[in-house]
Amino acid sequence: MITVLRIGHRIGRDKRITTHVALVARAFGANKILIDTLDKKIEETLVSTCERFGGDFKIKTGVKPKKIIKEFNGTVAHLTMYGDELKSSIQKIDKKKDLLIIVGAEKVPPYIYEDAEYNISVGNQPHSEVAALALFLDKFSDGKWLNKEFYGKIKILPSNKGKKVVSNE
Amino acid sequence: MITVLRIGHRIGRDKRITTHVALVARAFGANKILIDTLDKKIEETLVSTCERFGGDFKIKTGVKPKKIIKEFNGTVAHLTMYGDELKSSIQKIDKKKDLLIIVGAEKVPPYIYEDAEYNISVGNQPHSEVAALALFLDKFSDGKWLNKEFYGKIKILPSNKGKKVVSNE
Numbered sequence: 159m160i161t162v163l164r165i166g167h168r169i170g171r172d173k174r175i176t177t178h179v180a181l182v183a184r185a186f187g188a189n190k191i192l193i194d195t196l197d198k199k200i201e202e203t204l205v206s207t208c209e210r211f212g213g214d215f216k217i218k219t220g221v222k223p224k225k226i227i228k229e230f231n232g233t234v235a236h237l238t239m240y241g242d243e244l245k246s247s248i249q250k251i252d253k254k255k256d257l258l259i260i261v262g263a264e265k266v267p268p269y270i271y272e273d274a275e276y277n278i279s280v281g282n283q284p285h286s287e288v289a290a291l292a293l294f295l296d297k298f299s300d301g302k303w304l305n306k307e308f309y310g311k312i313k314i315l316p317s318n319k320g321k322k323v324v325s326n327e
Numbered sequence: 328m329i330t331v332l333r334i335g336h337r338i339g340r341d342k343r344i345t346t347h348v349a350l351v352a353r354a355f356g357a358n359k360i361l362i363d364t365l366d367k368k369i370e371e372t373l374v375s376t377c378e379r380f381g382g383d384f385k386i387k388t389g390v391k392p393k394k395i396i397k398e399f400n401g402t403v404a405h406l407t408m409y410g411d412e413l414k415s416s417i418q419k420i421d422k423k424k425d426l427l428i429i430v431g432a433e434k435v436p437p438y439i440y441e442d443a444e445y446n447i448s449v450g451n452q453p454h455s456e457v458a459a460l461a462l463f464l465d466k467f468s469d470g471k472w473l474n475k476e477f478y479g480k481i482k483i484l485p486s487n488k489g490k491k492v493v494s495n496e
Contacts, residue, residue, distance in 0.1 A: 174344050178455035185452040211452055242487040244473075271488065281473055282483040283354040283380055285461070286347035292458035293465060304413075304450055314451040318411040319440065 159256045160188040160298075161230075162291065165223050165270065166263030167195040178288045179261055180204050184215040186295035187303035188259070196220030212310025223260075227273050232256030236274035237290045238266065239282055247278040248298055259294065261287045328425045329357040329467075330399075331460065334392050334439065335432030336364040347457045348430055349373050353384040355464035356472035357428070365389030381479025392429075396442050401425030405443035406459045407435065408451055416447040417467055428463065430456045 162183040167176045176193060177200055183191045184207065193200065197219045204217040227234055232255040241247070251257065260270055271277055280290040295303060315322040331352040336345045345362060346369055352360045353376065362369065366388045373386040396403055401424040410416070420426065429439055440446055449459040464472060484491040 172343075174341070175347065178344065178457055181452075181454040182458045185450055185454040186458075207453060240483055240486060240490040240492075243485045247487075277487050279483075279485055281354055282485060283350075283477065284376060285350040285354040286457050288347060288455050288457040289351045289355075289461035292455070292461055296462060296465075308452065314409055314448075316412045316448055316451060317409060318416075318446050321409040323409075 159190070160295075161256070161258050162188050162191045163221075163223060163226055163258055163260045164191060164193045165260060166265060167193050167197065168263070169195060169197055172263055173197075173200065175263070175288060176200055177203055179291060180217060181207065182288055182292045182295070184208070184213060185303070186292055187299050187306055188215070188295060190216040190218070192221045192226060193217070193219040194221060194223050210310055210312050212308030224269070227258065227260070230256070230258045232258060233276070234258045234260065234274045235276040235278055236260040236262070236270050237280065237287065237294055238262065238271070238277050239279050239284055241277035241279035244278060244280050244294065244297060247276050251276065251298070259291065261291050263287070328359070329464075330425070330427050331357050331360045332390075332392060332395055332427055332429045333360060333362045334429060335434060336362050336366065337432070338364060338366055341432055342366075342369065344432070344457060345369055346372055348460060349386060350376065351457055351461045351464070353377070353382060354472070355461055356468050356475055357384070357464060359385040359387070361390045361395060362386070362388040363390060363392050379479055379481050381477030393438070396427065396429070399425070399427045401427060402445070403427045403429065403443045404445040404447055405429040405431070405439055406449065406456065406463055407431065407440070407446050408448050408453055410446035410448035413447060413449050413463065413466060416445050420445065420467070428460065430460050432456070
C-alpha cells in the first residue's frame with residue numbers, strides 16, 4: 159500500500175497545488191493521501207472525483223505528520239530536490255513493504271530529512287512537488303499505474319480528436 | 328527545440344500552478360515557455376531561477392495562442408486527459424522537428440483540439456497539467472532530461488541525508 163503525506167499545506171495559498179498532489183497520488187496508483195492541515199474543501203474535491211471516476215482512494219486532512227511518520231510500519235521516503243538519485247533510490251526500496259511518500263511545500267522542517275529512510279530527488283533542479291510525485295510513482299510502479307482500472311461512473315477513452323466519454327450513470 | 332504554450336492562465340488563481348508548469352518545462356528540458364496572460368511576476372520568478380540555477384530557458388507572457396499555433400513551424404501537441412495514448416503518440420512525433428506542447432488550465436477552447444496535430448493524454452484520469460507535462464517530457468526525451476547540465480551559480484548534488492549545495496557565486 160502506498161500512502162502520500164503532504165506537509166506544509168496552507169489553506170488558500172496551496173489549495174490548487176495540494177489538490178493536484180492529491181489527484182496525482184490517486185491517478186498514479188497511491189492508495190491514500192494524508193494532509194497536515196484540516197481542509198474540508200480538498201477532501202470534498204477528492205471524494206467527488208472518486209465518485210465520478212472511480213477507485214478506492216482515501217483522503218484525510220488534519221493529521222499530525224510526526225505521529226504518522228513515527229507510527230508508520232514500512233518504508234518512509236521523502237521527495238526533495240536535495241535528495242539522492244531517483245533510479246538508484248527506487249532500486250533500494252523493498253517493494254513488499256508499505257510505503258509512505260512525504261511531499262513538502264516550500265519549507266520542510268529538518269526532522270523530515272532525518273526521519274525519512276530515503277530522501278529522493280527527481281532531478282536536482284527546482285520544479286514541482288506535483289511533478290516529483292508523478293515521476294516517482296511512474297518509476298516506482300514501472301509504468302504500471304497506466305493499467306489501473308478505476309471502474310468509475312465516467313470513463314474517458316483515448317482519442318486523438320474529440321472527447322470519448324463512456325458514462326455508466 | 329521544445330516550446331511549451333500555457334493557455335487559460337488567470338493571474339492570482341493560477342499563479343502557483345503556472346509557475347510549476349514553467350519550472351517543470353525548464354527542468355525537464357524544454358527551451359521556452361509562452362503564457363497567454365501577461366504576468367510579470369511569473370517572468371521574474373523564472374528569470375531569477377535561471378540566474379541562480381542556470382540554463383538558457385526563455386519565458387514570455389502576454390502572447391496570442393491562436394497566432395502562436397498558426398505560425399508555429401513544427402509539430403503541435405496538446406496534452407489533455409481526453410487525448411490519445413502517451414507511448415504510441417510519442418512514437419508518431421517526428422523528433423527532428425520543433426515541438427510546441429500546449430498545456431491548458433481548466434477550460435480549453437475547442438479550436439485547440441482541432442488545431443493540434445496530436446492530442447495526447449498522460450493517462451485518462453483527472454490529475455494535473457504539471458504532472459502531465461513532466462511525464463510527457465520524461466518519455467519524449469527518453470529520460471535524457473536528467474543528464475542536462477545547467478551550469479548555474481548554484482548546483483545541488485544528490486544526497487540521501489543533508490543538503491549538498493555547490494555555490495559558484
